[in-house]
Amino acid sequence: MNDAMKKAAAAAADVDQHILETRIRPLVTPETIAEHQADPFGAGHGPELEMLLRFLRRNPMRTKPRYLLVETVPYKEWCLALYHRRRGEGPTLTDTRFTSREAAQHAIFLKRLLDLDDPTITSVVEAAEH
Amino acid sequence: MPDSPVSGPLRILGYCDRPNVRPGETLDFYVSCAEELETYQADIVKLVHGDLDPRGPGYKEEVTDTSANGEYPARTQLMYPGSYAVVPDNEALALTAGFTIQALVWPTLPLGGEQGIVTKWSQDEQAGYGLFIDGDGCLELRLGAGDRGTVRISSGEGMVEHCWYLVAASFDAATGRARLHQEPVVYAANAPVSRQATFVGRAVVVERDVDVVPGSTNVPLIMAGWTQRLEDDRAIIGGHYNGKLDRPRVSGAPLGSEELWALVEDPSSADVVGAWDFSDQITPDGIREFTTITDRSGHGLDGRTVNAPVRAMTGYNWSGREHAFTHAPDQYGAIHFHDDDLDDAGWEVDFQLTIPDGLRSGVYAARLRSGDNEDYVPFYVLPPKGTATAPIAFLAPTNSYLAYANDHMGIDAELIQLAIGRAVVLGTQDIHKHLHRELGNSLYDLHTDGSGVCYSSWQRPLLTVRPKYRHAFGNVWQFNADLHLVDWFAAKGFEIDVITDRDLHDEGVELLSRYKTVVTGSHPEYTTEPMLDAIEAYLADGGRFMYMGGNGFYWVANYNPENPHMIEIRRHNGTQMWTAEPGEYYLSFTGEMGGLWRNRGRAPQKMVGVGFIAQGQDISSYYRRKPDSFAEGGSWVFEGIGDDELIGNFGLCGDGAAGLELDWYQPELGSPAHAYVLASSEGHTNVMLEVRENFGTTMPAHGGDEQPNVRADLVYFTTPNDGGVFSTGSIAWCGSLSHNDYDNNVSRITENVLRRFSSEGPLPQ
Secondary structure (H helix, E strand, O other): OOHHHHHHHHHHHHHHHEEEEEEEEHHHOHHHHHHHHHHHHHHHHHHHHHHHHHHHHOOOOOOOOEEEEEEEEOOOEEEEEEOOOOOOOOOEEEEEOOOOOHHHHHHHHHHHHOOOOOOOHHHHHHHHHH | OOOOOOOOOEEEEEOOOOOOOOOOEEEEEOOOEEEOOEEEEEEEEEEEEEEOOOOOOOOOEEEOOOOOOOEEEOOOOOOOOOEEEEOOOHHHHHOOOOEEEEEEEEOOOOOOOOEEEEEEEEOOOOEEEEEOOOOOOOOOOOEEEHOOEEEEEEEEEEOOOOOEEEEEEEEEEOOEEEEEEEEEEOOOOEEEEEOOOOOOOOOEEEEEEOOOOOOOOOOOOEEEEEEEEEEEEEEEEEEEOOOOEEEEEEEEEOOHHHHHHHEEEEOOOOOOOEEOOOEEEEEEOEEEOEEEEEEEOOOOOOEEEEEOOOOEEEOOOOOOOOOOOOOOHHOOOOEEEEOOOOOOOOOOEEEEEEOOOOOOOOOEEEEEEOEEEEEEEEEEOOOOOOOOOOOEEEEOHHHHHHHHHHOOHHHOOOOOOOHOOOOOOOOOHHHHHOHHHHHHOOOOOOOOOOOOOEEEEEOOOOOOOOOOHHHHHHHOOHHHHHHHHHHOOOOHHHHHHHHHHHHHHHHHHHOOOOOOOOEOOOOOOOOOHHHHHHHHHHHHOOOEEEEEEOOOOOEEEEEOOOOOEEEEOOOOOOOOOOOOOOOEEEEEOOHHHHHHHHOOOOHHHHHHOOOOEEEEEEEEEEEEEEEEHOOOOOOOHHHOOOOEEEEOOOOOOOOOEEEEEEEEOHHOOOOOOEEEEEEEEHHHOOEEEOOOHHHOOOOOOOEEOOEEEEOOOEEEEEEEEEEEEEEEOOHHHHHOOHHHHOOOOOHHHHHHHHHHHHHOOOOOO
16 A cells, blocks of 8 residues: 555545444444344344444454354354455454354454444443343 | 366366257366366256255256266366467577567556566576566566576666556677666556656666577567466466556567657568557457457567457557547557456366257256265256247346356455345355466456456356355355246246357347247346347247346347357446446447446336346345236236235245345336336335436435335336236346245246246237
8 A cells, every 4th residue: 555545544544433433333232232133134224223234344444354254064054254355365264153144143243343442332242242 | 377276175176168058069078176086977967956045945956867977087177367468489589689679568566576578488497588577566678598597687667557668678689788668658548647746657778788698499479478388389378467568569679769669650660570569450340350469560470369368458549539449449559468367277178968869958067076076067958959849948148147257256345245234154166266266257356456357258167157056145146046947947847948148149039039938037137239139129029028037138248259158348337346447448359338238228128128226135025016916907917916915025035036136117218108017126225225327416315225216116018019028127036936835926926927928829918
């Protein structure tokens, strides 16, 4: 990345931080977390959860891990994995396995929230996990 | 350099030379096995249902007894990706007194490692001469005499990516003087940077005395690479160059800077040994001699391109005024080479299948097994030429399979999870094709250098064109999704013939006219002009057409004149994964404008009543009946279905019949006014978004939760001479056919239409 690209990326990161603090942080509540856990794919997602998911799925922070799932047993087992971000390099599989698609997607949702490194958000997620 | 495509999770892979074959014709199969495999078993199977989803009918195939079934010795066959041009060795290229090599280059990955520009160089022998890019992105001259030494001279100045340079290297054997010339050629329109405010490149000339005279070597002249070694008569190429090359010349004397420029436009000097203008093959109908490059010098140093580098590319002198290369061939003298281009894996034939007379038309595959390892090589058996053996034809959208072939969206496209509404889920094929980029790209991918992929061919293992494969988006897609329909035909007892896009392109309306009804696949997105003409002529003459999917007849495609199973597209002004560069919107194969049929005045609504409106691969929804479904001319479609039933609120593709990609009825784009709008979908999420070509300026409310345009319309209308069209407007439709043991309202509607369309008697008006 050259200096010009760095400047453009830094400008975007500043705006994203503003979005995080003003729009996203209030959306992380026990209710949205429970709503996602109940149905990570749902048609009935409320606008708060929709907006939160859009924020997380566009990977606002390039330095954070990017998650995906590898189906290790067809239709039965899913493994949490990490993208390499280098062409031709395979995903790195972790030891975390799931026996439902929903649980796997929800685990990624929680990880992404924690990856935001926002103390307010982290405390809501940790409370929800307990 | 060669790669083994079977060193990852998949240990056996195959392909065949084409997708379509008729009784009496022979199909060639090519197989590569991992080293530890000694034999494999090949069996021809008829494919029925390929979706492994446990909620559906499960996997179904039938072994077909043919002479090809049997055990075969395993061997590993390699892949040689990367495009280049080759000129056979010729004594005119010995150049013992000295030389100048020059070219205009537009490097796209100057820091991507050492690359050959124009070379007569044996890497293994370190012998010959050539013009290169070194490891620091600088121009380099190499002179090699094998054991007697090698000289490398660098310009010392890195080249800026995506900017044109006149580069040259000369050598005078009498004086030992070598000279490098690296001169930026940045004009107003030929680079993505501002020449007055941004461009940082400098012109440099480097001169040096050297004490090596290049040794003779019998390797060919290579453009966009070098010869690693010769294996028998085959040159194994390394050092693939990423970028454009324009007007390369080789002269038999050392030249100065002014002489270089003179030769760019007029290479008639007596010193010139070879002068190639890649625009020489441009005709008003495109580049028909696609692999040919010709020498203007009179020395006959003609050559050919390998692995389909992209032609009809803007050259160093593109002004930005002309956008059709056929109108200004001299501004389209460039070829864009990529280190991951591949048009044909080029394996040796492992076995052949001559289609037995009487073999029923259908979807077949060679099932390859060795121990626990397995691959399938699908193909379509057509009826005997000039005949129909059923009243119904299934038109397999093979162009669309090619477009998606080996797509890497699941990993390469960072933001795809926004469009699919979930984290990506990868299966074995996804990981394998990601690890083995040498298997080639889809038309959704970017090359190593970030440019969009515009060619795709059948002659390589296509891991997405497989039964049992589920796409990283979370659903079966294209080939395997269309087996939902093939299975339903069998479950309902419909006899069908199968025809492919290529057959329709070649044989036109005559092919269709043998059938009472023609039924498409779930996503017939890539269409040639002859295909559209044929379908329209069929409909005008009483043909009946069932468009069983969504986002059909959308992109302009056409075939390589030298390879009937390789297609080209150019993406611009549509809903697209990449965008063609300015000036590169026209198909090299034919000279026609690429992009959307809608932008060429042929919106799909004019032909099938509906056209692309929205996409979103999260979850699918249902349709609700509209007044036309109760009207006299439309109610027959809904016979046996309750007035208030929701249509398709179930299914294997996102749990609904309306989903993935949707089409709408829109008279302003040509939907017939007399069409019956039988049902429309509702309840889509905000992941399902209106297509970008649909609105002029940006405004909120493009998602399915708040935009009423975002819906699938189920449409029926009649055409002249008792023809008719039925369109579902949704890719997901066919995924609902098998629900409840094929007893459901999506199946019922489809059956009502197909039985009426394929029987004698008039259609309801």
